[in-house]
Amino acid sequence: MTALSMAGGYILFVFSMSLLEGSWSNVVDIFTLDHTGHIQVHKDDYAKRPKIHKTIENPTVVETTLKNHEDVTGWAPRVYSSALAYGGNKTSIAQIFGIDPEREPTVTRILQKVSAGKYFSAQPNADGYFPAMIGRGLANSLKLDVGGEIVLISSGADGSIANDIFIITAIIGNTTSFDRLGVFLPLTVAQEFLSIGGEVHEFALLARDKHDNEQLAAELQSLMPSLKVSPWQQIEATFYRTMQSDKQGNYFTMALIVFIVFIGVLNTVLMSVLERTKEFGVLKSIGCRPSELVKLIFIETVMLASISITVGLALILPVIAWFTEVGIKLDISVDMGGVVFDTMKGDLSAYVVFMPMGFMLLTAALISLPPGLRAARIQPRVALGGH
Amino acid sequence: MKTVIETKNLVRKFGEAQTQVTALSNVSTHIEEGEFTAIIGPSGSGKTTLLQLIGGLDEPDSGDVFLSGTNIANMSGKQLSDFRRDHIGFIFQSYNLIPVLSAEENIEYIMLLQGVDEKDRKTRVQEMLALVGLEGLGDRRPSQLSGGQQQRVAVARAMASKPDIILADEPTANLDSTTGIALLDMMRELNAQMNMTFVFSTHDQKIMDRADRLIHLEDGVIQLDEICSS
Numbered sequence: 001m002t003a004l005s006m007a008g009g010y011i012l013f014v015f016s017m018s019l020l021e022g023s024w025s026n027v028v029d030i031f032t033l034d035h036t037g038h039i040q041v042h043k044d045d046y047a048k049r050p051k052i053h054k055t056i057e058n059p060t061v062v063e064t065t066l067k068n069h070e071d072v073t074g075w076a077p078r079v080y081s082s083a084l085a086y087g088g089n090k091t092s093i094a095q096i097f098g099i100d101p102e103r104e105p106t107v108t109r110i111l112q113k114v115s116a117g118k119y120f121s122a123q124p125n126a127d128g129y130f131p132a133m134i135g136r137g138l139a140n141s142l143k144l145d146v147g148g149e150i151v152l153i154s155s156g157a158d159g160s161i162a163n164d165i166f167i168i169t170a171i172i173g174n175t176t177s178f179d180r181l182g183v184f185l186p187l188t189v190a191q192e193f194l195s196i197g198g199e200v201h202e203f204a205l206l207a208r209d210k211h212d213n214e215q216l217a218a219e220l221q222s223l224m225p226s227l228k229v230s231p232w233q234q235i236e237a238t239f240y241r242t243m244q245s246d247k248q249g250n251y252f253t254m255a256l257i258v259f260i261v262f263i264g265v266l267n268t269v270l271m272s273v274l275e276r277t278k279e280f281g282v283l284k285s286i287g288c289r290p291s292e293l294v295k296l297i298f299i300e301t302v303m304l305a306s307i308s309i310t311v312g313l314a315l316i317l318p319v320i321a322w323f324t325e326v327g328i329k330l331d332i333s334v335d336m337g338g339v340v341f342d343t344m345k346g347d348l349s350a351y352v353v354f355m356p357m358g359f360m361l362l363t364a365a366l367i368s369l370p371p372g373l374r375a376a377r378i379q380p381r382v383a384l385g386g387h
Numbered sequence: 388m389k390t391v392i393e394t395k396n397l398v399r400k401f402g403e404a405q406t407q408v409t410a411l412s413n414v415s416t417h418i419e420e421g422e423f424t425a426i427i428g429p430s431g432s433g434k435t436t437l438l439q440l441i442g443g444l445d446e447p448d449s450g451d452v453f454l455s456g457t458n459i460a461n462m463s464g465k466q467l468s469d470f471r472r473d474h475i476g477f478i479f480q481s482y483n484l485i486p487v488l489s490a491e492e493n494i495e496y497i498m499l500l501q502g503v504d505e506k507d508r509k510t511r512v513q514e515m516l517a518l519v520g521l522e523g524l525g526d527r528r529p530s531q532l533s534g535g536q537q538q539r540v541a542v543a544r545a546m547a548s549k550p551d552i553i554l555a556d557e558p559t560a561n562l563d564s565t566t567g568i569a570l571l572d573m574m575r576e577l578n579a580q581m582n583m584t585f586v587f588s589t590h591d592q593k594i595m596d597r598a599d600r601l602i603h604l605e606d607g608v609i610q611l612d613e614i615c616s617s
Binding site for chain 2: 292380
């Protein structure tokens with residue numbers, strides 16, 4: 001029963017961990033693959049205080065560095081600005097996103113976010129107008145649709161007034177998307193519109209292993225010391241802190257479950273010591289030191305925990321492997337900024353398996369101490385049935 | 388002859404105030420190396436208490452116990468454990484073998500505590516089993532052995548650590564007469580062969596008949612200390 005409760009505790013712990021890590025991994029994917037990427041490169045403090053003139057002056061150097069790094073699987077240059085947008089007789093503020101039409105899909109899920117029309121190219125139409133894709137919120141407020149004209153007015157980096165007409169080729173996302181008021185322009189078009197030449201404000205990139213992005217960011221920073229390389233955890237610091245707080249809260253709950261399981265185990269081990277009083281009395285009488293009895297109880301408890309964990313692991317491993325690969329189809333799908341998620345998945349990693357294992361072994365080791373000390377204090381005379 | 392056990396004015400009381408019982412009252416005696424001694428007396432006379440004090444399983448209220456010249460009253464718990472492990476072998480009335488260990492493992496365990504290497508342990512276990520006539524039964528658990536066989540394992544365990552003294556608390560009390568006699572003859576033989584000191588607490592006439600010396604205890608006081616002619 002003790003082994004069973006420990007195995008059950010381990011299974012519960014690993015499953016909860018897998019679910020928690022899987023859910024957050026999903027959220028991080030939604031977050032990073034929607035726009036942020038795993039790492040961003042900027043000039044100076046552009047990420048905190050964006051200004052149109054804070055541009056990466058020599059983007060080809062960055063491109064070469066990213067292209068040649070084996071742990072960078074995708075990268076995309078971007079420019080940003082704000083603008084006033086006109087559609088017919090309606091106006092709205094808008095956010096300009098200058099993106100490379102070919103490179104942007106290597107970093108984000110923008111292709112999946114096209115809710116109407118077609119993803120654009122950098123080519124103008126037959127009348128010489130360049131294409132634009134606009135957010136659903138902007139399309140609604142300006143009463144525009146695919147094929148319509150949008151007029152943008154902004155200021156260039158050189159202080160000039162920037163204004164032009166663009167033809168809408170696609171609507172992006174939905175009214176809750178972060179880019180609902182966005183106007184996506186081809187990178188070269190946006191650069192010309194904002195008079196920033198061939199310079200860019202940002203590179204977003206994906207790491208081969210998203211869990212190693214902070215390490216990769218540090219490595220890239222050393223390769224590009226004049227620029228600021230930031231992992232998404234710094235770019236979206238508030239979100240990251242929220243996620244960490246939530247995880248810690250959940251870890252605490254899980255630790256509490258294991259603690260309760262081990263209170264039961266402690267009771268069992270204490271009872272077992274009580275039942276074996278005579279045995280320990282004999283061991284002491286033949287020369288077993290008190291510390292050796294503590295060691296004996298310690299080894300027995302940790303061994304019991306190890307066997308339980310092994311059994312628990314054998315039972316839960318196929319479950320979380322399936323949960324990670326296939327997952328559970330949700331009855332109601334969730335629209336996260338235009339990207340639909342309909343499957344809840346777990347996470348199978350060394351952390352998910354070994355963290356609960358380490359925690360349980362440590363707890364087993366700790367709870368073996370009170371029974372061990374009790375056994376060590378047994379008096380042979382009393383244990384053997386003396387006065 | 389060398390004195391291996393000496394007690395000086397041992398006093399041991401149990402209980403509090405009005406319910407207090409004096410188990411031993413100023414008991415002084417000494418036992419020489421190689422003696423086969425029986426402490427005898429009626430139930431409640433203090434035999435087991437004296438044996439436990441000699442074995443360091445209990446502490447006197449006053450008085451001293453010297454084993455091979457060392458006063459065990461001044462020892463710490465750890466020192467006393469080590470002393471018991473290396474110098475004293477115990478045989479109990481109800482055998483007190485570890486139920487989950489085989490006969491071999493029960494005998495081997497004390498040598499494990501002594502830090503004897505595995506090869507020597509295994510050899511000595513087989514020697515001990517042969518000595519007590521249990522060859523071929525080493526892999527049996529205590530529950531698979533008869534009472535007499537279990538007590539033989541207990542004797543083998545007590546002797547495995549090569550102690551100076553073997554203390555036996557009513558070792559034949561749970562055995563039938565024939566088995567008890569066989570066991571006693573075996574212990575007497577071991578005593579003669581190895582010059583090992585045996586001290587029994589008993590009221591079994593068979594032990595008294597084989598003892599070199601009888602210490603009569605009554606109400607915690609030595610009434611008579613007689614050397615027997617064998």
